[in-house]
Amino acid sequence: VQLVESGGGLVQVGDSLRLSCRMTGRSFNTCAFGWFRQTPGTERELVSSISWTGSTTWYEDSVKGRFSISRDNDKETVYLEMNDLKPEDAAVYYCAATFDYTMTNLKGAFDYWGQGTQVTVTS
Numbered sequence: 001v002q003l004v005e006s007g008g009g010l011v012q013v014g015d016s017l018r019l020s021c022r023m024t025g026r027s028f029n030t031c032a033f034g035w036f037r038q039t040p041g042t043e044r045e046l047v048s049s050i051s052w053t054g055s056t057t058w059y060e061d062s063v064k065g066r067f068s069i070s071r072d073n074d075k076e077t078v079y080l081e082m083n084d085l086k087p088e089d090a091a092v093y094y095c096a097a098t099f100d101y102t103m104t105n106l107k108g109a110f111d112y113w114g115q116g117t118q119v120t121v122t123s
Contacts, residue, residue, distance in 0.1 A: 001025040001112045003095045008117030011085055015121075019080040021095030021114055028076040031099045034110055035069060035080045037091035037119075044094065044107070048080060051103035058105040062088070085121045092116040 007019040019035065034049040047060045048069040057069050068081040078095060096110035104110075 001097065003097060003112055003114035005093065005095050005114040005117040008093060008119045010120045010122065013086060013121060013123045015085050016081070016083045017085065017119060019082065019093055019095075019117060019119075020077055021079075022075070022077045023097060023112075024076070026099070029073050031097045032101050032103050033069075033071065033078040034096045034098075034104075034107075035078075036094040036096055036107070036110075037089075038094065038116075039091045046105060046107050047093075049103070049105050050078065053102070056103045058103075082119070085119075087121050087123055090119055090121045092118050 002024050003021055005021045032052050034046050036044045036046050038044040047063050049058045050069045050071055054071045066084045071078040094116045095114040097112040098110045101109050
């Protein structure tokens with residue numbers, strides 16, 4: 001299984017970004033996904049997850065109303081739309097997948113990880 005993220009970059013406060021994560025190597029339709037983020041010296045935190053059907057989503061409180069997770073099973077890609085970005089959103093964002101759960105917000109449930117994409121937010 002390979003996960004490849006893209007879409008990170010340098011933006012200003014209040015801007016938007018859309019992260020993408022394409023999965024290859026196993027059936028995309030049978031796994032749930034999560035987007036994590038990590039800053040230096042901190043633990044990786046789960047910010048959003050989506051079920052294998054896309055019908056159920058979960059968001060960490062600080063991103064509710066600003067971030068939106070979605071998936072396109074035909075393109076085998078999961079997205080994280082990030083709006084109204086704040087300096088505290090700056091981090092390396094990682095896509096992760098699990099085949100053991102149809103939906104989860106448990107950090108330890110994810111087995112496969114991408115390499116990460118950097119999001120920098122300047123004021």
